[in-house]
Amino acid sequence: MLSRRKFLGHSAFGIGSLAVSGLSTSMLSTPALAKIKDELTIYGPPAGPSIALAHLAQSGALQDHVGKVQFKVWRTPDQLRAGVLDGSMSITGTPTYVAANLYNRGINVRLSSVVTWGLLYLMSREGKVASLAAVRGKTIVMPYKNDMPDLVFRAMASKIGLKQGRDYKLQYVGTPMQAMKMMIAGDAKMAVLPEPAATGAQMQGMKNGIEVTRALDLQKAWGSVFGGRSAIPQAGMMISGKLLTEQPELVSAFNNALVESGRWVSNNPTSAAKIGAAYLGLKAPIIERSIPFSHIDVKSGKQSKAELEKFFVVLKGMSPAIIGGKLPAGTFYQ
Template identity: 45%
Template sequence: MFDAIKLGRRAFLAGAVTSGAVALSSRYAFAAAEKSADAVGIWGPPVGPSIALAHLTESSAIQDAAPGSVFRVWRTPDQMRAGVASGDMEITIVPTYTGANLFNRGLPVKMANVMTWGLLYMMSTDKAVTSLSDIGGKTIVMPFRNDMPDLVFRHILGANGMSADKDVNILYTATPLEAVQYLLAGRVDTAILPEPLATASILKGLGASIAVNRVLSLQDEWGRATGRAPFIPQAGAVVSDGLLARKPDFVTTFNAQAARSTDWVNNNPASAGRLAQDYLEIAGPVIEKSIPYSNLRVVSAADARADLEFFFETLAQQSPDIIGGKLPADAFYLSL
């Protein structure tokens, strides 16, 4: 019965636990207002770190330092790249390797921090799948060929004596949502999904009497494959050179408040879900239940540099272009 699923992204995520659209709150209307001259343009995609940014922009620390600053969500990579290039996105959450790529291509950005240490999970409707050893011969649905999740998964398979080209069949989709739809429609029984869609797939499955299981964390498997800690420095905040020139002290304030807001999100997931749902246009309970799996922790880019460079080098072994062909220079990593 799921072959006919044609849900848009907003409808799918809202419908994961509720019926009808999520009502827009006054704070969402405020976030759409024109920012003042003192304000900073703070952006992020609809994923875990942006939950913290929703809280951050409402804090007195940020409003005192940059009155009128608001948080907005970017929806596509093209929108993000255009916003960074124009300078409108003075601070934005991006995948860390995207930040490296932008820097290496000459865009005026620096990495401020890492805010999430991995959002990737293997999900399955097959109860027999409980580990990597159970996926031999299976079709695994994966969003985005040759993007980071694909490269990480291939590295993990190789470290476990498996080949992504011989031992499994990877079916690529154009979006993560499409991968969820394949899973719930029964076209495949196993998928690699990011949060919060991994959690959304579980909740949407419950509503259709489909048991979607969280089989394993790719963060844990990455740690086992590399001999390092079980975390992936997946996404963080980049800041524009224009902001660093215009408000040189603001980025330090931002980083400190990002850490406080992230702690608040981790300790108050239900409240965080209610706060962020209108910003991200994702149902609050989905956000709440995804937070424990979002590995939210703020580390300055300078302090995370060793982890970032190992991550970049590992990705570049398979696809040098993903980071723009080389490791970023020293100036990329801000010390805050």
């Protein structure tokens, strides 16, 4: 069972340790996808939105297409990389930019849907802030250097004219759990945390008589800074091109079922948390409370293309290598 510490350590929906530098050239080889007949295993990161995948597996929604559907959590980025390359992970949840990076490097994968539209929050022991500009002069604890929380935060700060080091400081830590602990111990006033670590920090603070505030919804801030919807197409489902070719009806059924499961999770956080606790090894009350802040809203890759491209452009502006050097071609979006 994944420990709570380990869970929170990876709770950035796989953003954390999936450093772009880790996508080695060995990944450019064509994966050998397993033939899916009687059994399908869906993979997802050890994070809240994966509950939708667990629900889908339990719901029997794919019973017309697959004899047995399982959901498994990939525990480490290495597991994800290896699984995608050897073809054992033909359907897996992943950060959207990772899917784009793999696609641009020649791996036969597609993005079938966006599952979460952002789950990043600026947490504070000093109350709410009106805008991102309020971090001027502050030190912010940041998990996962050069990965999603860091990239998103720096992109927004840069856009509004804040320069790291001059206008604000980032104190990097390895995991959201470390950041959370520093806040509770009083060693940090502000931190950028993904869900469910953000909710975990609030509940831990509540338990210890410390007020940890959800100071700024970074999704809303993203909308304010870059224009458009208050949403970040943060993570979604990556599907092997081979599966899409061989069993398009299965992929279609999966996409439709995932829309229903995403709605079910958002509508039924208490029930979903029970499923999530069994799969993710985190306490159900934390999962339950984190679901409304996880912005689970499953939309197909095609539906999300405009927002994904806008997101990728911002990331590319920071470093083209993040998305594999260029915007993915249209076939990437399914």
